[in-house]
Amino acid sequence: MRMSEGVEWGLHCCVTLGWLDDRAPVSIRRLALWFDLPQEYLKKRLQALARAGILTSAPGVRGGWSLARPPEKITVMEVVAALEDGLDLFCCTEVRQKGAGGEGAAPSEFAKPCGISSVMRRAELAWRRELASHTVADLMERSPQGAERTRRNYLRMTG
Amino acid sequence: MRMSEGVEWGLHCCVTLGWLDDRAPVSIRRLALWFDLPQEYLKKRLQALARAGILTSAPGVRGGWSLARPPEKITVMEVVAALEDGLDLFCCTEVRQKGAGGEGAAPSEFAKPCGISSVMRRAELAWRRELASHTVADLMERSPQGAERTRRNYLRMTG
């Protein structure tokens, strides 16, 4: 179980778009060049972020991508959820009810989720809570050097 | 990103083996029948748990599987780690260093992990901590009805 690589890409794009806010929108070609990523696939991932209301895209020759909201209003959790289809880490298949082990049980016994499922859900909530407690703005602030370098390099790139 | 189904199987097997402690070892055939799972693949997953020192297997006609340790000494985290190859949820590929965006940076800038990686790691730690705080014994205690039904059904199965 590993997270999709697109999550890392998406988060870096969000942070970079935040840093380049005054220069937005940024075209997909430049973003792909920026991180040395496959352009078409990156575009697909960013489209997912647009569907989630995190990014917006502008068509046309001066078009490109920019944050749909101020970065302090975008949590890391939102980005992860948008890029992972909001799926749960753990998916209980109610194994306990199947086969010989589940025979002869009172129906009420399965009304509540099983202990395993509960523990998993608690752990997942802790994970989500942590992710939700950080925003793109937090990430931007964590690396002032990165912000500066980004602006400098982007200036050089666009001439 | 979804957890392998084998994790659910493994945990249910551990709990069931805990409940049936006095009747262990339990053969893979019975376990597979018990949960209506593919026998060969289940075996593979249990072998992984054996490698991690969580289960032991006994060969021979009265052989089968049993817990390698008392259930209060087996955390849910251990089972998950054993079945997921201990891989991290998030794997930083250092995208920030690649492409045009990373050019002209001081080497010292990349000495520390990037903010994204840090946030992910914190979240993952919260998840792990939660999983490590529960043991198989906890899970066993959560469902006294399940314990009783298991013993009853197993008795019927083995005659």
Added chain:
DNA sequence: GGGTCAGTACTCGGATATTGCATGTCCGAGTGTCCTCGG
């Protein structure tokens, strides 16, 4: 000068490989238990 029109550089969404991992199956070899049979 201002309106029209084509060109350009982007976007989108859908369709289609390719890849890798989770899932699932099969087989040969090894080992402990039980049963049988001969002494």
Added chain:
DNA sequence: CCGAGGACACTCGGACATGCAATATCCGAGTACTGACCC
């Protein structure tokens, strides 16, 4: 009655097939800006 040996029911580990989701690429259509051209 007891010990040797074979049958059996399990185990292990590796090899192989399948399915699906992540990754990657391509294409046709739409849209906004730019510049040229014409009235």
